[in-house]
Amino acid sequence: MDFKFTSEQNMLRKMIRRFAEQEIAPRFAQIEKEGYQQDITDRMAELGIVGIAVPEAYGGSGYDFVTQTMVIHELAKVNPGVAFTLEAHWKAVDQVVTYGSEALKERWLGRANSELFTFGQTEPASGSDAGTQQTSAKRVDDGWLLNGNKAFLTNGVLAASVYLVLAITSPEKDLENSRTVFILDNQNPGFENGRVEDFIGMRGCPVGDFYLSDAFVPDVDRLGELDQGMEIGHEAHHTARFLMGALAAGIQDQALKLAVDYVLERELFGQPMAHLDGVKFRISDIAMGAEATKLIMYHAAWLKDQGLHQKSETTMAKLFGSDYALKAANHAMQLFGAYGYSREYPVEHLWRDAKALQYAEGAYEKLQIDIANVALFERKGESYL
């Protein structure tokens, strides 16, 4: 077991840190106020950061999942919202790399170095209950006509230009064998952007919806086999969730740094707060959660790199990470006293950002059930490591 990053990863981490500190951190107030900033994405594209998950054959640098996780973590330490845009992008890119035909990859993957992708599964009336999805694809000569409405898309409306869309292709079949994924862009005549959500957290990442009205997609842009869509959707979640763990770890690390700096400086009853046991209990909780989240998320990413089963581990990375990110943000706010409740201090946004992790890429309760089902019916009580 080796917990060290490689020299290559260390060098990349240093580069990402420098970029985040120099070019994202100073934009914090602007991002909180105005939301998504396209020029930050453009700059990340120019520097080769957007293409980190894209194979070299298609113009990217093709880093593995452990390294992708490390990059998301570094960005999230400075701005979880900006990191979130890449999480959604790389999740979608991974599906194109894994399931795309050579022709499809040639058509789309080059763009993944400079434009953001996203994966549309959720609909206004269909989240955890995927059986109620309505978006459909009807076979026509040379392709498909897609109709429907996807909602709550990370990167939606403002950031993404390329969309993976899950649509019903065989309504007569069961849920797991009736859907197919298609890829299209926002220039498709049948594509129309909807609204951007006014979410309280993750301000650097837009979330929105779109409509498809007889959007024609050629058959070459069908991702994977006919009716393989749910499998691709599940796989996308598996990739997304350890990356979500990295967002959570970034929030926790930020909370730890802010809280530690504050309690070492702030005096209470004639001594720095750091010497009070009640304060130490909270600091311990933040530090422990952060370390545990990192271990789970890197383990899940490593399993994926090895081609090993990681369905439960990746889900734990997101679930545990989101739980402790919220706790860490809450502890940090409490330690700051009333200052923690003020927008003037860079603490309260951590709580708003952390809360997003309990909805995105699978609702908290759905993930609990997924973990339990693996423990109960697949591993039948066998331990994980």
Place this chain on the structure above:
Amino acid sequence: MKIAVFIKEIPLSNNVKIDPKTNNMIRSNEQGRINPFDEHAIEVALQLKEKYGGHVSVVSMGPPSFQMSLREALAMGCDDAYLLSARAFAGADTLATAYTLAQAVKKMGDVDVMLFGLKAIDADTGQVGPLVAEALNVPHVTAVHEIKQVNQAQKTMDVAFMNETERVVVRSSYPLVLSVSDAGSTPRYLSPLKIKHVMKQDITIWNETDLGCDFDCIGTSGSPTTVTNTFVPKEAARAVKMLEGSPQAAAEALVTILRDQHLL
């Protein structure tokens, strides 16, 4: 145009240890960082290549662990890297270092421009660049922030530097040595793709025999400098005096204090 940029790896600031016997800094195998001024020298070198064509080599002298800093320079865009590494080079002061680097330049052959950072932020001497110029008997310009123009036909170069009061542009023939300040460039980011590739790239390692060095000119025997003592300055205790009363009274009290301290 054949360009060589010389970099020094310095310890991370919280990682400095002093050898009690020699009073010199211990350059362990722990990862350090490229001296910040040298990053500006790399940037100027790469811009020169982008504008006029050519080849940028990056050179350093130190233990094998310095290869990682050379790889960082490669990931910024340098074409190849040289490490001058041998036990015989250990303990070199600026004179012995400059001699060794000059020997490397001779072995590389036909180098047009040699770029150094203005100074290293650990030792803060700023001597190695000028000493290399002396050793090679070529012109030298210091505190350069910009290369304005190159005339490749006449082998001249117009470079801008700041003296104490004004910006000066001088024309020099090349080969030449330039010590680069941090005033005119922003070092570029490493490229994620290049980071992957440079890990597999060969780095040429030369020792004293490869460079044909005179043993009296390298390492401790080639170094007239003796470090007699190294210490961390004690932080002076800071006292705070609050000036009370009206703004005018406080201002008058402040002026009195400054006069007493001979600051006015």
